[in-house]
Amino acid sequence: MLFSGLFDLPWWGLGVVTLVLTHVSIVAVTIFLHRHQAHRALDLHPLASHFFRLWLCMTTGMVTKEWAAIHRKHHAKCETPDDPHSPRIYGIRRVLWGGVFLYVKEAHNRQTLARYGHGTPDDWLERNVYSSRAKLGLVLMGLINIVLFGVIPGLLILAVQIAWIPFWAAGVINGIGHYWGYRNWSTADASTNIFPWGILIGGEELHNNHHAYGSSAKLSNRWYEFDIGWVYIRMLEMLRLAQVKKVARKPRFTQAKPVADFDTLQAVIACRYDVLAKYAKSLKNTYAEELRLLRRQAPQQARSLKGLKRWLNRDERQLPGNERARLAAALAGSEKLSTVYTMRKELAALWERSNASREQLLKQLQEWCRRAEASGIRQLEEFSLRLRCYA
Numbered sequence: 001m002l003f004s005g006l007f008d009l010p011w012w013g014l015g016v017v018t019l020v021l022t023h024v025s026i027v028a029v030t031i032f033l034h035r036h037q038a039h040r041a042l043d044l045h046p047l048a049s050h051f052f053r054l055w056l057c058m059t060t061g062m063v064t065k066e067w068a069a070i071h072r073k074h075h076a077k078c079e080t081p082d083d084p085h086s087p088r089i090y091g092i093r094r095v096l097w098g099g100v101f102l103y104v105k106e107a108h109n110r111q112t113l114a115r116y117g118h119g120t121p122d123d124w125l126e127r128n129v130y131s132s133r134a135k136l137g138l139v140l141m142g143l144i145n146i147v148l149f150g151v152i153p154g155l156l157i158l159a160v161q162i163a164w165i166p167f168w169a170a171g172v173i174n175g176i177g178h179y180w181g182y183r184n185w186s187t188a189d190a191s192t193n194i195f196p197w198g199i200l201i202g203g204e205e206l207h208n209n210h211h212a213y214g215s216s217a218k219l220s221n222r223w224y225e226f227d228i229g230w231v232y233i234r235m236l237e238m239l240r241l242a243q244v245k246k247v248a249r250k251p252r253f254t255q256a257k258p259v260a261d262f263d264t265l266q267a268v269i270a271c272r273y274d275v276l277a278k279y280a281k282s283l284k285n286t287y288a289e290e291l292r293l294l295r296r297q298a299p300q301q302a303r304s305l306k307g308l309k310r311w312l313n314r315d316e317r318q319l320p321g322n323e324r325a326r327l328a329a330a331l332a333g334s335e336k337l338s339t340v341y342t343m344r345k346e347l348a349a350l351w352e353r354s355n356a357s358r359e360q361l362l363k364q365l366q367e368w369c370r371r372a373e374a375s376g377i378r379q380l381e382e383f384s385l386r387l388r389c390y391a
Helices: 011-038 046-059 064-076 092-107 110-116 124-130 134-149 151-178 207-212 228-238 262-270 272-297 299-305 321-331 335-351 358-373 378-387
Strands: 042-044 242-244
Touching (some): 011 042, 011 046, 011 064, 046 134, 064 124, 299 321, 335 378
Antiparallel strands (some): 042 242
16 A cells, blocks of 8 residues: 555556646646746746646756756857757767756856846745755655555656656657758748647747747748647736737738838838848759759769759858868859859848948948949849848
């Protein structure tokens, strides 16, 4: 009797219970820690907020300020030596299997907490319970598990609960989410979407979407993508326990203006990832057209362009030195592709020049459109027309 709990479940029943309990932890991380605390994409009612804080204390022992600060620093210093957990810096194996140790190391960095941990809970409960006695929460969760399911099953469930977030969040998302997958948006970092459906990790699988629109409460962007975290947020909204503040902006279009104006500039910058995605398609069409022409007229030159496709839509700063040199050599063999590629970099510079005035940026956009339409390259002319339609 000492070793049995209130519920005598078969092994598969214990497995289901474990999945449900760990999924609640995933929901708490993605909604409370990530979208609410780190990015302020939504507001939570105190009832929901306190539930998530209590649950995370009991199942992970994580401190809200530490998690939010480390994640904010990751966005601010992404893929640099100051990034707390970039696989580009530490290697995929270290982040995937030892991401939790990188997290703990950064959690002891007082400068990180002071600079990036602002706005997180600082009430009596946080100071005297959730932060200072986090390990007691794990002990309480273990006792509850033992009472409900028995000693051995209860402790096994607790072990899975404790390991679940460090593996999936600190390992898989921070590791694979910057190493393997597909990309909707040409962000400056190496973030990827692991799968088009975000269920197991609460929607965090759509990591490239998140890096493109960091302050969006919804992580899915394409019609075929599914973010279960967003479903839970909508349910909390219906219960008046949450209020969404921001989602990724969808581009709007109007009739093309004769000349780009300040509204056009603002829309282009706000929808910059959509602009780059559409430019990528235009560049792909230019490449295919140029390759067909060269195969007929200069077969040897066409062979030099054959491997160029995979590099064209990537920021050359992300390419290793040898690939950068091969890209430059290949572009030297096609004036048309070189022009389109160079103008892509010039267009992207519009939202990278933070010290330029609105007037200067508008003049640069207008000049870019003028040069595109005078280039004699059909794809550039059509894209310039599209830019003047952004509203």
